[in-house]
Amino acid sequence: MCTEPHPSHAIVTRRRQLAAAGPDARAAPRPVSADLSPREALDLLYAGNRRFAAGEPVAPHRDFERLKAVAPAQRPFAVFLGCADSRVPIEIVFDQGFGDLFVTRVAGNVSTPEITGSLEFGAEVLGAKVLYVLGHTACGAVTAAVKADPVPGQISSLFYHLRPAVRAARGDVGAAVRENVRNQMDALREASPVIGRLVREGRLLVAGGVYDLGTGRVEPVDG
Numbered sequence: 001m002c003t004e005p006h007p008s009h010a011i012v013t014r015r016r017q018l019a020a021a022g023p024d025a026r027a028a029p030r031p032v033s034a035d036l037s038p039r040e041a042l043d044l045l046y047a048g049n050r051r052f053a054a055g056e057p058v059a060p061h062r063d064f065e066r067l068k069a070v071a072p073a074q075r076p077f078a079v080f081l082g083c084a085d086s087r088v089p090i091e092i093v094f095d096q097g098f099g100d101l102f103v104t105r106v107a108g109n110v111s112t113p114e115i116t117g118s119l120e121f122g123a124e125v126l127g128a129k130v131l132y133v134l135g136h137t138a139c140g141a142v143t144a145a146v147k148a149d150p151v152p153g154q155i156s157s158l159f160y161h162l163r164p165a166v167r168a169a170r171g172d173v174g175a176a177v178r179e180n181v182r183n184q185m186d187a188l189r190e191a192s193p194v195i196g197r198l199v200r201e202g203r204l205l206v207a208g209g210v211y212d213l214g215t216g217r218v219e220p221v222d223g
């Protein structure tokens, strides 16, 4: 007969501990607010990823109270352009929850006009402080673009956006992933007057990095 406590018992005990500790016990390490500076917002993201990659996530803002709190209005502190890859769930890898991140995802994390419009909405209308472009190791879309094999349907439409990075990387998928993050950061700053103005005014920071599928760590990319 099993003598280990049932997992649900541990969950109930944890909930009781949190209830005893007060309403802030499940909150993020610091409150997400409109007066965060762009640099502070970026630091929050990296701190979340460090917790996640260390196997010590807080999993903040994922309870029903938070759902209720953000239902009337959202004020995410970061907007994301990430890949659609099932192994890169943005809220989980940055240890955030409901209402924290405004996320767009598309294979190869490329800034199509619709994606750019969504990111502009998150930054200009919702007031996010960081625009983060996240690539990842062994990206299938980048790998396919490097190989340039024939693909069905409209998959090749992604290649148009990835081509400059693929050319610069000369067959190296890892280099192409990093170069694509840089290119998308540049494209968003330069091709979007809205994002460019927010950056010039010091209200938005454009940053990027590469998520490692094997370690859970995000390595920043200069750009």
Ligand SMILES: [Zn+2]
Pocket (backbone or CB within 6 Å): 083, 084, 085, 107, 108, 109, 136, 138, 139, 140, 141, 142
């Ligand atoms: Zn990918």
